[in-house]
Amino acid sequence: MRTYVFGPVPSRRLGISLGVDLTPTKTCSYDCIYCQLSRTRFHTAKRDRFCPPHDVVKELREVLGEIATPDWITFSGTGEPTLNIDMGFIIAELKKITQAPVCVITNSSLIHLEEVRNDLLLANRILPTLTTVRQSTFARIHRPAPGIELNDSLTGLKLFSEVFSGTIEIEIFVIPGINDSDEEIQGLHDFIETMPRISSIYLNTSVRAPLENEVATADQGRLDRFREKLNLKIPVSTVFEHNLIPPRPANWNRKNAGDEILKLLLRHPCNHEQICQVLGIESDRLTTIIEQLLHENQIMKQANGDYRLLD
Numbered sequence: 378m379r380t381y382v383f384g385p386v387p388s389r390r391l392g393i394s395l396g397v398d399l400t401p402t403k404t405c406s407y408d409c410i411y412c413q414l415s416r417t418r419f420h421t422a423k424r425d426r427f428c429p430p431h432d433v434v435k436e437l438r439e440v441l442g443e444i445a446t447p448d449w450i451t452f453s454g455t456g457e458p459t460l461n462i463d464m465g466f467i468i469a470e471l472k473k474i475t476q477a478p479v480c481v482i483t484n485s486s487l488i489h490l491e492e493v494r495n496d497l498l499l500a501n502r503i504l505p506t507l508t509t510v511r512q513s514t515f516a517r518i519h520r521p522a523p524g525i526e527l528n529d530s531l532t533g534l535k536l537f538s539e540v541f542s543g544t545i546e547i548e549i550f551v552i553p554g555i556n557d558s559d560e561e562i563q564g565l566h567d568f569i570e571t572m573p574r575i576s577s578i579y580l581n582t583s584v585r586a587p588l589e590n591e592v593a594t595a596d597q598g599r600l601d602r603f604r605e606k607l608n609l610k611i612p613v614s615t616v617f618e619h620n621l622i623p624p625r626p627a628n629w630n631r632k633n634a635g636d637e638i639l640k641l642l643l644r645h646p647c648n649h650e651q652i653c654q655v656l657g658i659e660s661d662r663l664t665t666i667i668e669q670l671l672h673e674n675q676i677m678k679q680a681n682g683d684y685r686l687l688d
């Protein structure tokens with residue numbers, strides 16, 4: 378049974394990605410209204426040692442010995458990875474055992490800390506969140522833990538972009554009526570223009586069940602308008618323009634499908650078809666496994682057809 382490593386899973390932007398989850402479930406510095414997981418259980422701005430770092434490296438070494446080299450090893454999961462004080466050590470050790478590049482998906486809340494920036498410098502690619510430059514909108518969307526300030530995050534992002542030689546792709550989560558007014562977009566434009574070495578912008582929106590009902594989905598037309606108003610010279614793509622599921626590798630390894638389904642649903646509620654696609658399981662076989670997991674009260678089916686873990 379793996380504890381820290383999940384997948385590999387196909388990812389919209391990362392191809393075949395092996396995930397590393399460095400925090401206990403839903404440990405985060407934010408409690409975003411658009412989060413697809415659940416309310417944040419451990420709301421904290423304090424970096425900590427959440428697990429023995431050598432155990433994470435050992436598990437990564439074992440998994441990497443069993444699978445083909447993934448396109449990316451991605452630090453993300455059920456919380457904010459930069460909260461883990463050992464992230465830099467783990468990335469450095471990982472570099473000794475694999476050629477696979479490392480990506481970190483971060484909410485940017487701690488990037489003003491020099492030690493966090495130093496950890497992130499060890500990665501090859503960073504996907505930081507930036508949804509707004511306005512304090513009131515920031516507080517409404519992210520519901521940050523005490524001590525987290527928007528201005529710190531903006532300063533840290535700018536400092537990091539000045540020294541990082543890898544790829545930075547900013548993710549803007551677009552919520553109609555909340556952060557897509559002309560003023561909001563102009564503020565983002567002005568800030569992003571001050572950041573050197575940004576490779577691209579990714580416009581995301583709620584494509585799965587969000588935490589709060591006030592979060593609507595921005596359709597492609599609305600994202601197109603957002604992109605046009607953003608008016609940047611760097612590439613801007615939208616969630617709908619990326620392939621949902623890249624092809625699976627020939628040696629796709631699914632020894633324990635039930636366990637893999639639970640791990641997938643812990644991070645992403647999915648419907649039947651999505652689980653089939655992501656995990657490469659035949660529909661009939663999945664039906665049998667889902668019925669068993671429902672019977673055992675391990676998962677539930679939501680009104681929109683997505684399955685999610687029961688707490």
Ligand code: SF4
Pocket residue numbers: 405406407408409411412413414417455456457484
């Ligand atoms: S969306 Fe990400 S940053 Fe926001 S609460 Fe969920 S895990 Fe944390």
